[in-house]
Amino acid sequence: VLEDLEPKLVWHIFEEITRVPHPSKKEKKLREWIKKWAEEHxxxxxxxDAGNILLMKEATSGCEDYPTLVIQAHMDMVCQKTPDTVIDFENDPLKIRIVDDYVTxxxxxxxxxxxxxxAYGMASLISEELKHGPLEVLLSVDEETGLTGAFNMKKxxxxxxxxxxxDSEELGKITIGSAGGGETHYTxxxxxxxxxxxxxxxxxIKGLRGGHSGVDIHLPRLNAIKVAVSGAIFLRERINLLLSVIDGGTLHNVIPTEAVCEFLVPEEKIEEAINLLExxxxxxxxxxxxxxxDMKIEISEISEEMALTEKKTESILDLLNKIPHGPLAFSKEMExxxxxxxxxxxxxxxKEKIEIFLSSRSSVDKELEDLRKKLKILGEKYGAAVEQGEAYPGWQPDPDSPFLGLVKKIYExxxxxxxxxxxxxGGLECGMFLRLDPELQIVSIGPEIKDVHTPEERVYIESVGVLWNVIKGIIENMGELK
Structure with a gap:
């Protein structure tokens, strides 16, 4: 599909990657493909042991004294689909196409x-036009659902x-810092x-826009779970209601686009309940x-006899209503x-339990710690067993980094x-890598990618070529950092 796009080398590798299933935590097929590719080249x-891969290449002649450059990306992808799309993300290739100026x-x-x-990292290792110092291409696993690869990487x-x-998504911008984060799980x-x-x-509830729970969390978008809960609470304030089922959302780093809530009302109130909901x-x-x-709300009668008690219904809906969603504080330094x-x-x-998964982020470690403590207290107040894994660190900006200066000059x-x-x-793995080596200098760049973590995700074709030229320029000018 992409054979006529430039740069051919990058697009060819990317198209091959889209043919190999690689959901988060299930990257084995892509890891095997990458290792086979490395052997062939x-x-x-x-x-x-975590499944992270490091590809290496020695310097070309005359560049042996250049400092080593690490090009880093993650192998896993967020798997989301539209309601009518049939796909097995663990076994089926993606169906890619060109629409206007984008690949989607x-x-x-x-x-x-x-x-x-x-694809950029792999292309840099086999591009015949490049003169370069020592190169390392670091490919991590499971960035999207807990930074597992970075967490388990050894110094x-x-x-x-x-x-x-x-792993950035805006052309013409260099990322120099990111938020830390952590998950909370109620049972x-x-x-x-x-x-x-x-x-x-x-x-x-269907058809919501969703998006990335970090970089899109400030946008005026609804959370499908919150919408469903608000409907149930609206009705419960007028008619007795007993909860049977509530399901919604798919991944910790995606704003929920769909949710379903099922409940019982007294038989004589069914018509009134449906009219109120309409x-x-x-x-x-x-x-x-x-x-x-594109929001769609469907209300229908179902055959159901089992429900929670009135007290448990109130408790679950109250908890879901009180869980905060969206921005809780804005930076005073960066508008x-x-x-x-x-x-x-x-x-x-x-029929045995309800599980609730929350994802918290902050660029201020103390605020993240305080928020997670509050969420733990909130869950326990409503009888939940609360699990909170280790938080991952934020990445603090270093605007005086010589490497940043080089990247910025070449980019401009x-x-x-x-x-x-x-x-x-959003959360990047950079903070984890700085834990392994505090002397590391890091910048993050990427082509123009729209609507990540949604079925609308698309990459602007021209931006891929521009960024390839930037990456080649960085590789070839690493000697300035000797």
Whole structure:
């Protein structure tokens, strides 16, 4: 599909990557493909116990005294699809296509985050036009669902002191800092009762825009779980209601686009309940049309006899209502930058328990710690068993880094205009790498990628060539850092 696009080498490798399934935590097929590719091209490599891969290449003649450059990307992708798309992300290739000036996928995420970064790294190792110092291409696993690869990487796995992370999504901008974060998992046991004289209703929310729970959390977008909960609470304030099912969201780093809430109401109130919900639905669709133009709310009768008690229903809905979602604080130093946020990411219920997954971020370690403490207290107040894994660190900007100065100069020479520096609210692995080597100098760049973590994900074709020229320029000018 992409054979006529330039730079051919980068696009060819990227298209090959889209044919190999690589969901987060299930990157084995892509890891095997990369190792086979390395053997075919006589590229030395090593793999650690976590599954991270380091590809290596010696300097070309005359560049032996250049410092080693590490080009870093992650192998996993966020797997999201539209409701009517049929795909097995663990076994099926993506269906990619060109639409106007973009490469995208049919009905699914594209995986340009971060397949295009992997492609840049691999292309740099086999490009015949490059003169370069020692190169290391560091490819990590499971960045998207907990930075597992970076967390489990051992000191000394890579040796370079200059790391170029290729996991940003805006052309003309250099990322020099990112937020830290951590997850919270609630588990609450459930006991259901068989109810006679009650009728079931399903409230279904679909078609929300969603997005990345870091870089998109400030945008005026709704959370499908919160919408479903607001509908159930609206009805409960007017008619007795008992909860049966609540499910929504897919991944910790994605703003939920779909949710389902099922509940029982007294048999004699079923018609009134549906009419009330229809009025609520019309109000919310009208009020939120600009934010969520494709939102669909479906209300239907279902055959259901099992439900939670009145007390448990109130407890679950109250907890979900009180869990914060969205930006909680903004940076005083950088206008518009979210400093601290929380994503109500996933709710799953079955006949034994309800599980709730939250993702918190902050560029201020103390704020992240305080938020996670509050979430733990909140969950325990409502009878939840609370699990919180180790938080990952933020990446503090170093605006005086000589490596940043080199990257900025080369970028501006190629773009013919000033390049801006930014910190992001998304999580990058850079903070973890600085833990391994505090002397490391890091910058992050990337081509123009829109709507990451959604089925609308697309990469601007021209930007891929521009960034390839930037990366080549950095590689060839590493001698200035001797």
């Amino acid at each position: 006589r590229i030395p490599f090593k793999e650690d 996928a049919e009905g699914t995420t594209l995986g340009a985050d971060d397949g295009i970064g992997v 000394g796995f890579f040796t370079g002191k200059y790391l170029l992370n290729v 609450i046991p459930l006991n259901f009762e068989k109810k006679k004289g009650w009728r079931g209703i399903r409230l279904s 009025n609520w639905k019309n109000d919310i669709i009208s009020k939120e049309r600009e934010k969520e133009p 518009g930058l979210v400093q601290t946020s929380n994503n109500l990411a996933v709710v799953r219920s079955d 020479d190629i773009l013919k205009k000033e390049v801006s520096l930014k910190a992001i609210h």
